[in-house]
Amino acid sequence: MIAMTWRQHRAQLLIAAAALLTAVTYLLITGAVRASYADRIGLTACLAGKARDCGPLAGAWFSRFGGIPVAFTLLAGLPLLAGLFWGAPLIAREVETGTYRVAWTQSVSRTHWLAVKLSMFLAVIVAAAAALSLSFSYWFHLYSQVSNAGYSDVARLAPPAFDLSGIAPLGTMLFAFGIGTAAGALIRRTVPAMAVTLGGYLGAILPLETLRYTILAPLTTTGRFTNSSFPLPNGAYSLSTGYATASGRPVPFSYLFQVCGHQLSGNQVGIHLSCLVAHGFRSTEVYQPASRYWPLQGIYAGSLALAGVALIGVAIWWTARRVS
Amino acid sequence: MNRPDEATPAIETIGLGRRYRWRWALRECSLNLPAGHVIGLVGPNGAGKTTLLHILTGLLEPTTGRARVLGGAPRDLHALRRIGFVAQDKPLYGWFTVNDMLRMGGWLNPSWDRASALAHLAGLDIPLDQRCGSLSGGQRAQVALAVALGKRPDLLLLDEPVANLDPLARRQFMQVLLEHVAATGMTVVLSSHLLADLERAWDYLVLLSASRVQLSATTEELLHQHRVVAGPPEKVQAIEAAHTVVQSSITDRQAHLLIRTGGLVHDPDWTARPASLEEIVLAYMSQPLAGASPALTLAGTAAKGSR
Numbered sequence: 001m002i003a004m005t006w007r008q009h010r011a012q013l014l015i016a017a018a019a020l021l022t023a024v025t026y027l028l029i030t031g032a033v034r035a036s037y038a039d040r041i042g043l044t045a046c047l048a049g050k051a052r053d054c055g056p057l058a059g060a061w062f063s064r065f066g067g068i069p070v071a072f073t074l075l076a077g078l079p080l081l082a083g084l085f086w087g088a089p090l091i092a093r094e095v096e097t098g099t100y101r102v103a104w105t106q107s108v109s110r111t112h113w114l115a116v117k118l119s120m121f122l123a124v125i126v127a128a129a130a131a132l133s134l135s136f137s138y139w140f141h142l143y144s145q146v147s148n149a150g151y152s153d154v155a156r157l158a159p160p161a162f163d164l165s166g167i168a169p170l171g172t173m174l175f176a177f178g179i180g181t182a183a184g185a186l187i188r189r190t191v192p193a194m195a196v197t198l199g200g201y202l203g204a205i206l207p208l209e210t211l212r213y214t215i216l217a218p219l220t221t222t223g224r225f226t227n228s229s230f231p232l233p234n235g236a237y238s239l240s241t242g243y244a245t246a247s248g249r250p251v252p253f254s255y256l257f258q259v260c261g262h263q264l265s266g267n268q269v270g271i272h273l274s275c276l277v278a279h280g281f282r283s284t285e286v287y288q289p290a291s292r293y294w295p296l297q298g299i300y301a302g303s304l305a306l307a308g309v310a311l312i313g314v315a316i317w318w319t320a321r322r323v324s
Numbered sequence: 325m326n327r328p329d330e331a332t333p334a335i336e337t338i339g340l341g342r343r344y345r346w347r348w349a350l351r352e353c354s355l356n357l358p359a360g361h362v363i364g365l366v367g368p369n370g371a372g373k374t375t376l377l378h379i380l381t382g383l384l385e386p387t388t389g390r391a392r393v394l395g396g397a398p399r400d401l402h403a404l405r406r407i408g409f410v411a412q413d414k415p416l417y418g419w420f421t422v423n424d425m426l427r428m429g430g431w432l433n434p435s436w437d438r439a440s441a442l443a444h445l446a447g448l449d450i451p452l453d454q455r456c457g458s459l460s461g462g463q464r465a466q467v468a469l470a471v472a473l474g475k476r477p478d479l480l481l482l483d484e485p486v487a488n489l490d491p492l493a494r495r496q497f498m499q500v501l502l503e504h505v506a507a508t509g510m511t512v513v514l515s516s517h518l519l520a521d522l523e524r525a526w527d528y529l530v531l532l533s534a535s536r537v538q539l540s541a542t543t544e545e546l547l548h549q550h551r552v553v554a555g556p557p558e559k560v561q562a563i564e565a566a567h568t569v570v571q572s573s574i575t576d577r578q579a580h581l582l583i584r585t586g587g588l589v590h591d592p593d594w595t596a597r598p599a600s601l602e603e604i605v606l607a608y609m610s611q612p613l614a615g616a617s618p619a620l621t622l623a624g625t626a627a628k629g630s631r
């Protein structure tokens with residue numbers, strides 16, 4: 001049955017392996033470039049020492065490489081493909097093409113047949129999620145250190161880093177695969193099952209991208225602007241920022257421009273930090289601290305993984321009892 | 325291979341029925357089909373043949389009644405291992421090569437006999453490295469049969485095996501099949517919506533019509549029990565009292581009846597001759613409701629009398 005599963009799905013798996021290998025190679029190479037530059041300018045040593053102010057070095061490093069490219073949001077969409085191209089056709093295609101009548105009338109029960117196929121895909125999902133998570137974490141490790149030292153707000157708690165690191169890729173992949181498999185078993189047609197998978201996955205994930213940060217009540221901090229930094233703790237992910245005058249009256253961000261704005265080149269406007277400090281403006285940050293990274297990963301990815309496993313259970317139950 | 329015990333029926337169903345949302349596809353199907361026969365399962369399209377075969381192979385769960393195949397429940401692996409099935413339209417994995425289909429047989433069946441499956445295909449000149457998706461209809465049928473036969477089944481179920489085949493491919497398919505049957509003595513069920521398609525390969529007939537079993541008997545029983553009689557129309561009632569009239573065509577001057585005899589027709593006003601199998605089957609198929617309930621009785625007696 002393992003040989004049969006491999007013969008049936010090897011094309012799908014090899015294409016996926018090639019795509020994943022490309023992504024991993026890209027992350028490792030560009031990650032190595034970022035790391036070697038940080039070594040060369042002394043940023044790595046500075047961050048390790050913690051003695052000096054690494055701000056200028058971090059600034060130089062950032063100005064060379066920028067933040068996380070927008071294209072990485074696409075990487076965060078990879079798990080969806082496991083639902084569309086592995087899950088949805090798994091049962092639907094057999095029923096649609098009529099080959100279930102061959103597959104399930106050999107000497108292997110359909111539960112066994114399904115168990116072997118699901119086990120193989122689950123093993124592949126664990127391996128793919130680990131490869132993606134580990135290679136991204138390598139790529140991201142300097143961003144993480146710079147953010148934890150307070151020199152940037154590119155935190156690993158923020159999307160898309162949160163989606164690409166830790167166990168989030170595993171959770172989202174299991175969830176997508178579960179929706180696809182269950183939709184394929186219930187609908188029994190590949191293309192409609194893929195459509196339902198796409199809708200179901202995005203319909204759940206997009207609201208969760210925001211909701212996941214409120215599962216644990218966010219913290220709030222208020223402070224005056226100082227000459228050195230904003231009052232957001234190191235490595236934290238800011239959910240929203242509010243502003244107030246010295247007397248505590250809340251004001252919109254545009255008010256700060258009215259008071260402290262000045263014309264830059266062209267039509268750009270800047271703000272004098274010293275002016276904000278002088279007026280005694282305060283800012284209020286609603287945020288999740290860096291220490292909440294693993295609890296939030298556990299809750300978010302864990303519940304998605306559980307939902308995925310439950311959906312796979314529905315697919316098994318339905319196929320064993322109801323299909324055809 | 326252990327051959328089925330001759331006393332154990334190959335297929336046994338009691339009150340089997342399957343309902344799709346609104347419609348019964350099969351109803352009150354009680355059969356007792358002895359092993360060692362080539363069984364023709366005939367009935368018009370939509371009569372329930374595929375539904376019956378799918379229940380027997382465990383692909384479908386019946387709504388009512390129960391089925392036993394080779395003495396076991398259809399989904400029981402002991403039974404499933406001994407059944408070969410070629411589904412309607414001969415489904416194959418289109419992107420598999422012919423050789424892949426044979427390898428699949430080996431992967432999924434402990435009793436797999438690759439040599440015989442290979443010999444089968446070699447005799448038919450079907451290249452092993454060809455994709456199944458690009459095979460002709462006749463070749464598809466032969467590959468599907470090779471996979472089913474390679475399992476060395478005791479019971480082979482074929483759903484409309486020769487539909488959509490040209491006459492030459494049909495003849496070749498039946499020839500190969502019957503050679504195997506002669507060599508192994510396995511029980512075969514061949515379904516078709518056309519009696520002629522089965523080319524008299526069968527020696528036992530099950531007639532399904534309007535979701536019900538109309539007939540179930542061996543060839544000899546059918547020929548022995550049916551007569552075409554002709555006589556005066558005013559004496560039809562006397563015939564009806566002694567025999568079961570399956571089909572009648574009555575004019576002012578003469579009545580032609582196809583009857584299932586309850587004994588000899590003694591009245592010299594009537595002439596009797598044996599009915600051909602085609603006449604018998606046609607008579608039951610054209611008047612399914614008239615024949616329905618007595619046929620069930622016949623099905624029962626036939627099963628008892630056949631062994």
